[in-house]
Amino acid sequence: MKRVFIGLVTGLLCFPVAQSRAATPDGKEVFERNCSVCHSVNPPSKSAPPILPISGRYHMQFSTKSAGVAAMAAFMKAPSKQKSVIEPEAITRFGLMPPMALGDAELTAVAGWVWDQGGSASGRGSGRGAGQGAGGCN
Numbered sequence: 302m303k304r305v306f307i308g309l310v311t312g313l314l315c316f317p318v319a320q321s322r323a324a325t326p327d328g329k330e331v332f333e334r335n336c337s338v339c340h341s342v343n344p345p346s347k348s349a350p351p352i353l354p355i356s357g358r359y360h361m362q363f364s365t366k367s368a369g370v371a372a373m374a375a376f377m378k379a380p381s382k383q384k385s386v387i388e389p390e391a392i393t394r395f396g397l398m399p400p401m402a403l404g405d406a407e408l409t410a411v412a413g414w415v416w417d418q419g420g421s422a423s424g425r426g427s428g429r430g431a432g433q434g435a436g437g438c439n
Contacts, residue, residue, distance in 0.1 A: 328414025356419030373412035
């Protein structure tokens with residue numbers, strides 16, 4: 302009886318933790334379900350800019366992940382030219398994206414995932430071109 306009670310209490314204590322983990326959306330899954338129709342991760346483009354250059358632009362504009370993710374989620378919720386961090390030429394080429402019909406948790410999750418694709422993965426600072434001291438334009 303004591304073992305049954307301990308097992309029951311342990312199971313009940315773990316249930317809220319498992320439930321809260323399941324309630325947190327996975328950014329990559331949100332991207333694959335909602336964004337990958339228009340956005341590829343890497344070039345070439347589909348009908349919208351690829352994720353790596355977008356992430357790189359957010360990394361250039363915002364010094365912290367929390368600020369970048371908040372700005373990105375706000376843009377996805379209500380896109381506007383004023384909120385955009387991509388080059389104006391990209392908006393001319395692809396147009397302004399439509400608002401995403403996602404909840405705040407999903408927007409934050411996918412924005413966090415997009416942010417995480419940047420940094421060293423975006424290729425910034427890893428080239429051998431101008432500014433790196435190894436390009437042919439010295």
